[in-house]
Amino acid sequence: MASEQKPGKPEQRASRRQFLEIAGGSALVGGLYGLTFFEHEGFAKPSHIRPPQKASASTPDIVAVQGNPATYGDITEQAINELGGIEQFVKKGDRVVISPNMGWMRTPDQAATTHPAVIRRLVKLCERAGASRITLIDYALDDWKLAFKICGAYDAIRGTRASLLSPTQPTMYKKVNVAAAVPNKTSDGADYDPRHHYDRIQQRLPRDIIEADCFIVNPVVKNHEAAVITIAMKKLMGCIWNRKDYHRYGLHPCIAEINMFLKPTLVVTDATRALQTRGPKGPGITTTPNTVVAGIDPVALDSYCCKFLTVENITPDQVQHLIIANSLGRGQIDTSQLNIKEIDGAQPS
Amino acid sequence: MSDISRDMPRMGGCGCGGSGCGCSSGKQPRGVIRVADIGAARAKTDQAANRAEAARLAKMVVVHKEEVGDGPYARFTAEQKRRMREAPGNPASHRIVRIRRAVQIATFMLFVAFFLLTTATGENKYGVDKNFFMLLDFLNTLKNTIASHHLALYAVGPGLFILLLTLWGGRIFCGWICPLGTTIDIADRLLYRKGRIFYSKKRSETRRFRNYKYIYLLTGLGALAWGIDILAFGDPISLITRTFTFVIYPPTAFVWNAILNSADAPPLHIGSVIYRMGGNLDSLRFPMTHYYNGVAVMLIFVGLLALSGYQERFWCRNLCPYGGLLALISRISWLRHYIKMDGCIHCKKCELQSRMGSYENLDRNAKAAPQHSISECIQCFRCETICPTDVIQIQARIPASIKEKLRLAPAGDAPRPEPQTEIDLGKRRVVASLGAGILWGTLVKSSPSEYQGIMRRYNRNEKAMRPPGALEESAFVAACTRCAECMKVCPTNALQPATFEFGLEGLWTPMLIPSIGPCAEKCTSCGDVCPTGAIRPFTWQDKRYKIKMGLANVDKSTCVAWNGGRDCIVCAEVCPYSAVVFKDTFDDTLPKDPTLPIDHKDPITGKEDNRGRTKRVPTVDERLCTGCGLCEYHCPVLPTHSIVVYSFQEDRSYQPPKENWWDGFWRGDWDKRKDAGKDAQYAATAAELNKHIALQGPASTVSPGADYNPDPHPGQ
Incomplete structure (x- = not known):
């Protein structure tokens, strides 16, 4: 420690140590300055999610299978089989993210959450197709653990390799550039002013979705007090961090824009029960259409599923985010132009 | 001259070579004028320019030499002295x-x-x-x-x-x-x-x-008499x-x-x-x-x-x-420093290097024994380690006074520890310190904010909310020790140190700021960790039915739903107590639908809707609202939220459950229950809540009451 310096050449003994001290100190300071670039979140790679593909030209755009409360799992599988089977969407070794409605402390018969039988069959199908990692994501506004238990999602994944995730911490999110996916012109040639803009809304997605290969949206059909309906398109608001800005800058254009960026591989809409009033949390009037609808185009599916909302008689042209998404070219709002296959699940297909 | 300089005891350096004694320095500290420096300085200032300065320095040397004195140390040769100074001390x-x-x-x-x-x-x-x-x-x-x-x-x-x-x-x-x-x-x-x-x-x-x-302690104890x-x-x-x-x-x-x-x-x-x-x-x-x-x-x-x-x-x-x-307590302790005066060479190492400065030599010529003050000593054993002649011994013996009183040893025979320096705090200072504390307490107690606290039991600042389970305001300020454990444990970061929101005496006490984080529904951590009981322990059911931190208020002038029609229902979505209710309200600025009859009824609610001129807007049910601030946290209107929790209707009359005898006794324990007569109200709140919330799922699902874990990876 206390090494006495020789009187003859004091500088030479100190030089190396001094150099190391200065170099180390400036590296530390410089590193700390550099770290300010990564203050809150890292930069994400572009999404890996496989774009949705039809099995063949003759495959229907929308498959709606009706069943009864005992066969909710079976009609889910039947609807996916009509689209070409789960292997069409989930490849071997895929990291699959499923996004069902499960963030409310509501029982399945209150129709605010996806039915556990549908979730369970979907997870089983993904396991059968060889998915390497299955994550069920919903950003719960209620206490997430209670919500997952009460709505039945906790039991639905019991015995499977799937895991539940409510990304409630900001550190679980990565910044993404949504604005790049939004066109400046609508299909009519009119100007469109994107709400996602570098100084307006900066959006973040959970790492699990950014790194996923296959993204399956599994919503339930609900009326929504603010957004009129909440089905597949509005469901993506359960996967993002910055939801406050959506309410501030207008809910409908923002929902349409996040759908331009995040394109699910498969949409399986659970219309076995529909919440008709006081959505999205309820409790409200519920009906039981006993139907599972599957497809790859969320705009078309949401337009089709409006027919289940019978109490308020909602039609697709009342829903602004469907209209905006249609004009931006995300999907088809006019159900008369779609190839729809409606099956009674009681009979073998 | 140079000989004197070497013999001078060095401050801050014990000569241990950094090996064992715990000293922090092996070198000559900066800022200390060594005699050698004085010599060098004098050599320089021999020039005619600074002769007065040289004379002054020379005088300092003389004074210094007298002050040091040789004493018994003079009988050793310089080499012996050096060896003694550098002796490793007592190995034990x-x-x-x-x-x-x-x-x-x-x-x-x-x-x-x-x-x-x-x-x-x-x-x-x-x-x-x-x-x-x-x-x-x-x-x-x-x-x-x-x-x-x-x-x-x-x-x-x-x-x-x-x-x-x-x-x-x-x-x-x-x-x-x-x-x-x-x-x-x-x-x-x-x-x-x-x-x-x-x-x-x-x-x-x-x-x-x-x-x-001591002055700080006595002033504080004086103020404590008033609960400050x-x-x-x-x-x-x-x-x-x-x-x-x-x-x-x-x-x-x-x-x-x-x-x-x-x-x-x-x-x-x-x-x-x-x-x-x-x-x-x-x-x-x-x-x-x-x-x-x-x-x-x-x-x-x-x-x-x-x-x-x-x-x-x-x-x-x-x-x-x-x-x-x-x-003060250690004045009568047993572990003492025994100094054998006949071996002491007055090297002053103990005095200069004591970690707490507990050795003192008050004799003018430094011939007497160094005195040790046990009340200043923290028993770090450094003095025993560095003593070159090993005369300091720290031993736990029965004090001589006790030995003599109990006739364990004849008078004067029992070993006596070192002479003690008294605590030099006169009666005047003691009285003045206590008096200053009491004066402080009376001033605080007679200030307007404290008057509000006593008379109205809550603070003037309507945005200053306390964590759930907090004592009444004046009792809370007295009990809180500002350790910030509650703020460390808060999972949503909602608890923040107050600046002057609660007055000067409320500095750094915990304050619930819902716009930073909400009070999580099932969390009871702040009551669990509070070491003083300023935040009483509570269960999440208590928080739901018995505690009110404040009341949410909707600002109609900025709320999205009040102004923009049906575009936002976030506050009602997030409220775990179903306290935010959306109601139909007549709005004459909305366009009238002429096709409807004048007594048209809403198809869902069955009420007259003034030809469609109603909108759904948030209102707060004050029976169910606890002031947790989830609505304020999630409100999309920024930076001042449209639904804001104020400390109105704050209720701190909560009586903590006492499950174990070691939970202690609270101020109100010998009174009758403060929340007596509220049982019917609690039951009514519970019944109202259960209408909205299905806490128990169907029989197939697991009971939700098990545990609350913010770890967001349950299945992994």
Whole structure:
């Protein structure tokens, strides 16, 4: 420690140590300055999610299978089989993210959450197709653990390799550039002013979705007090961090824009029960259409599923985010132009 | 001249070569005028220019020589003196110093572990019950009993242990256990390796500030009579816990998370690679916390470390009120320093290098024995280690006075410890300190904010809310020790240190700020960790039915739903108590639908809707609202939210459950129950809530009441 310096050449003994001290100190300071670039979140790679593909030209755009409360799992599988089977969407070794409605402390018969039988069959199908990692994501506004238990999602994944995730911490999110996916012109040639803009809304997605290969949206059909309906398109608001800005800058254009960026591989809409009033949390009037609808185009599916909302008689042209998404070219709002296959699940297909 | 310079005792250097004695320096400190320097200076100033200066310096040398004196030291040769100075001292005490250092490090690690483990991990559970070091601080327990009338029985055992330890061995707590003392020692080794910055060689300065700790303690005890706690700011365990919470943990977590973030940067995407290999980098993250007032706490902490550049352990010597209390107790302790005067060579090592400045030689010619003050000593064993002739021996013996009284030894025969310097605090200062404290207390108590607190039981500032389970305002301010454990444990970062929202006496007490974080529905952690009972323990059912932190208010002029029609229902969505209700309201600015009949009824609600001129807007049901602030936190209107929780209708009459006898006795325990007569109200609230919330799922689902775990990976 206390090494006495020789009187003859004091500088030479100190030089190396001094150099190391200065170099180390400036590296530390410089590193700390550099770290300010990564203050809150890292930069994400572009999404890996496989774009949705039809099995063949003759495959229907929308498959709606009706069943009864005992066969909710079976009609889910039947609807996916009509689209070409789960292997069409989930490849071997895929990291699959499923996004069902499960963030409310509501029982399945209150129709605010996806039915556990549908979730369970979907997870089983993904396991059968060889998915390497299955994550069920919903950003719960209620206490997430209670919500997952009460709505039945906790039991639905019991015995499977799937895991539940409510990304409630900001550190679980990565910044993404949504604005790049939004066109400046609508299909009519009119100007469109994107709400996602570098100084307006900066959006973040959970790492699990950014790194996923296959993204399956599994919503339930609900009326929504603010957004009129909440089905597949509005469901993506359960996967993002910055939801406050959506309410501030207008809910409908923002929902349409996040759908331009995040394109699910498969949409399986659970219309076995529909919440008709006081959505999205309820409790409200519920009906039981006993139907599972599957497809790859969320705009078309949401337009089709409006027919289940019978109490308020909602039609697709009342829903602004469907209209905006249609004009931006995300999907088809006019159900008369779609190839729809409606099956009674009681009979073998 | 040069001979004198070598014989001069060196300050700050014990000659141990950094090996064992615990001294912080092996070199000549800066700022000390050595006699050799004086000689050199005189050689320079022999020039005619500075002759007066040379004469002055020469006079200093003479004075200095007289002051040092040779005494019995003169009979040794220079070589013998050098060897004595550099003697390693007592090998047995070297071992004790090593043990002391190990104990210090171990208790410090334990403190850090306790600190890190105080996190919210479960409903009605927590990483650690209470921070054990808060309970070792029996000044805390004492003032808690006096000021807030809460006898915390769980803290009596650890406090009694420290009291007995002090009665036996003096301020062992300060030297061996106190995490703040260990922090100061560690900082000393890091910062002052090359000598103390503005170290004073005047020996009288060791005594100069010594009494401030007693004055602070007595003033604080005087103020405690009125229930005003000013000791909390200097209480060592509170201070170091607060410093760790505000100053040390958040920047550490911030830098660490930034390093992890940099692994996601574009060229390499290491985080992405790790995720695709099956891991998750995000699981290594520290949860980030953010606090107000961090800079003020940091300045106090840095100043406290910087004062060590003037005197070693300046804080512990001169300012620490708990140290003062232990010092008063240690006057009758048994572990004493026995000095064999015939062997002493008056090298003054003990006096100059004592960690606490507890050795003093008050004799003018330095012929007498150095006196030792046990009340200043923290039993660090350095003096025994560095004594070259081994005359200092620290031994635990039955005090001579007791021995003689019990006739265990004839009078005058029992070994007597070193002569003691008395605590030089006159009666006047004692009375003045206590009087100043009492005056302070009366001033605070007669101030308007305190008057409001007594008479109306809540604070004037409507945005200043207390955590759930908090005592009534004046009792809360008295009981809170500002240790910031509740703020450390809060999983949503909602609890923040108050600046002046609660008045001057409410500085750094916890304040619930819903716009930073909501009070999580199932969390009970702040009540669980509070060491003084200022936040009473509560269950989540208590929080739901019995406690009101405030009331949510909708600002109609900025609310999206009130102004923009149906575009936002976030507050009603998030409210776990179903207290935010959307109701149909007539709005004559909406367009009339002429096709409808004048008595048209809404198809859903069945009420008349004025030809469609109604809109659905949020209102708050004040029976169900607890003021948790979830609605305010999630409200998309920024920066001032449209639904804001104010402390209106705050209800702190909650009576804590007493499950164990060691939970202690609260102020109101001998009164009748304060919430008596409210049972019907609680039952009505519960019935109303159960209409909206299905807490129990169907029979197939698992019972939800099991545990609350913020760890967001249940299945992994």
